[in-house]
Amino acid sequence: MTAVERAKREKAAVQILQSNIAISPIRNSALVDIKYTSGSPELAAQIANTWAQQFIEASMDRRFASTADARKFLESRLADLRTRLETSERDLVNYAAEKGITALGTSKSADGRTEVERTLVSSDLEALNAALASATADRLAAESRSVRQRGASPQALTNPAISSLRQRRAEVASELAKLSVQFEPGYPASRALAEQLQSLDSAISREEARVDSSRSTEYREAQMREEGLRRQVETLRLQLGKQSRDSIQYNIYQREADTNRQLYDGLLQRYKEIGVAGVGANNIALVDVAKVPDRQSSPRLMFNMALALVAGFALAGLATFALEQIDEGFREPGEVSKQLQIPLLGSVPNIEEGDALQQLMDAKSSVSEAYLSIRSNLAFSTDHGVPRAFMVTSTSPAEGKSTTSFAMAVVLGRTGKNVLILDADMRSPSIHQFLDADNAAGLSNILAGDNDWQKLIKPSSFKGLSLLSAGPTPPSAAELLSSDRMSMLIEQLLEHFDHVVVDAPPILGLADAPLLSKAVEGCIYVIETERVAVRGVRAALDRLHSVHAHIFGGVLTKLSSRHAGYGYGYGYGYGYGDTADTNARDG
Incomplete structure (x- = not known):
């Protein structure tokens, strides 16, 4: 077996394993x-157990590989930090020895910094100062004591020799006093x-002089000792000042050593933790070994049938919902009454060749027949025949509204x-183009205040048909139509005409058509085949109903032959003497 074949077989085996393995976590557990x-069954159990065991081994391999890389990195960093720490500590000790800084007490701050509380100089200065x-x-x-009077000092008073001499003098003086009373002084x-008393006074004086001399000596000694200590304190003070200045650089060395020590200790602790994690127990274990199954797991016939039934109902509901949402407009005449609940007055075929006006002028054409049928159905929609005043509107422009208005007037x-055909679409007038008439003046002039409407009526070449064009486009057509002049105009026109056909603007987005509906008996609603959605037509009709x-x-326009069913394929064009053409088309 070649290497390429082996690689293909391995790829196929991997695909088989991946397509048949299923790994799912159990909720609320690990x-x-x-x-x-x-x-x-044996192969299924073996692969499941081997898969779990291989995952455990792969997890341990990844853990050891990751910790090995981390340990290698930390070892290099520890060696670097160790060198930096030794250098910083050596610099600290050398600088302290050079500057004579001997720390007697240190402490650790909250952030791990070493702070020197006392040095030898400060301690000596403190002792000498005391x-x-x-x-x-x-x-x-x-x-x-030295400035007091002689003999008055406490030392003289408390001296035992002086006290003894004074006591002896007192005794001698007492005896001398007794003899002086009895005898003459020369006795x-x-x-x-008397001589003894004089001798005692001399002894007392000498003793007091000796005490005074000792006080002076004591004072001189105390003064000399004070001066010596003061000189030493001054020397230590100067030395402490110099040491304080040197301690700035000392603290810099100390902070650098502390920082390196903290980094080294933290990295060493991390290194130990990684070492412990690398040899720690694996957190993945097999709880339950896969056993060889004693029955098959699939296919499950009843479950599959139930699932297929539910899926079928779901797809059917989804398809029904999708079809309801797909709104392509009206495609067949029968949908108008069903969807809109309004009568269908008729349908107008789509003109694939030629012009609609030319077709309308030909009384034998299918278009002319269609509008004649619409006129007949319209006559049956009221109890007095064709309404005398009605308007023609649609949902949106270009649905055949103006053509239907013109066709109904011609029929x-x-x-x-x-x-009289009245072009009330002052925003986009078009009826005057059908009759090749001008639109210099018309309905907008009348609604704006011109009461002489007779001069604005234009005759046409069609039998019994006159035109009142829309006139210049006003700034606000809805504002003109909202007055009572439109209703008064229709009443005056009906006094001179049998019927007034109003070509109204489309409904959606405009307020003109609802305003015009108040001046006429009713309206014919034009709907183009497969154009406007049913929702849009309903919204427009709701505005009229409001x-x-x-x-x-309704009138369904532009109906193609494939949607006409039996009607247009057989009816129109029959009985007007065009038999050869008809046979040619049928053949």
């Missing part, structure tokens, strides 16, 4: 269900006591009636 469909304060106090006390005993004129307009019926 379990996954693995199913494999095969014609062999000693200086004590020496100053001693010097002040000695100075206070030998009195003289001896009525042929019956010997005096007919103003209580009377609708005589």
